[in-house]
Amino acid sequence: MNSSTQSIGRISVTALVLVLMGSATAAADGLRATAEIKGCANPAITGSATLTEQTTAEGVKEVTVEMKVGGLTDGKHAVHIHEVASCEPCGSAGGHFDPGPFGQSRPDSATDEVPAKDINHPYHMGDLVNLEVKNGVGTMKHTTNRVTLSPGRLSLFDENGSSFIVHTNVDTYCDQESDLKKGCAGGARDACGIIRPVP
Ligand SMILES: [Cu+2]
Structure with missing residues (x-):
């Protein structure tokens, strides 16, 4: 040379x-996404969510999720990011988003004939916090560093995308050494919303 x-x-x-x-x-910085939330069986359940990615001074990516949903029963409802961008039916959203190396990432669900082994709750990457509903209006705001909107191993925009699921019951944040106790992560699915990037 x-x-x-x-x-x-x-x-x-x-x-x-x-x-x-x-x-x-x-x-x-400034990447955004949205989701339109619709009832799985009850069309009176509607809402929306926004996701905003920011980067800390140390370079850690965080995503702030804000959700507002009407039509749910008062009280707390589990909210998670599920692993597939599909809401019809709500079961097609799959288990909790958890692109880790360990497998066995599916949560239990009311529709499982054989409950899936799931020992990672409430530490799935897609596990969020409960939506609290008062007088028919549910709100939730949560910042997580377990997912990203930008490309990478934790990106919500992986091959099959991602969705929100709002469950019928509260997430007790159950943490167990063996298979997840049925229903402790919120039970049946009340509403779903496919997460879409904002161009
Ligand atoms: Cu869930």
């Missing part, structure tokens, strides 16, 4: 690093 090739090589590498740094900063 002669000296002029070497210097071209260095310039190219420097330019590439600058481009990568620039795109990482721009892509990580």
Whole structure:
């Protein structure tokens, strides 16, 4: 390699690093997504959710989820991000989003004939907090660093996308050493919303 090739090589590498740094900063901040929440069986249940990604000073990506849903029974309802962008029927949203290396990530569900083994609740990447419904209006705001909107291992926009599920009952944040106790993560599914990126 002669000296002029070497210097071209260095310039190219420097330019590439600058481009990568620039795109990482721009892509990580201000990304948004939304979901339209609809009742699984009851059309009177409707709502919406927004997701906003931000990056901390240390470079940790966080996503703030804000959800408002009308038509649910008063009280607390479990909310999780489930692993498939599909709501028809609500069971097609699959188990809790949990792209970890350990497998066995499905939660139990009212529709499971044989309850799935699921020892990772409430530490699935898609586990959120309860939506609290008062006088028919449910609200929830939660910031999580377990998922991202930007590309990567924890991205909600993986091959099959992701959805919110709002459950009939409260999430007791049950943490068990063996298979999940049926219903402790909220039981049946009341509402669902496919998470879509905001262009
Ligand atoms: Cu769930």
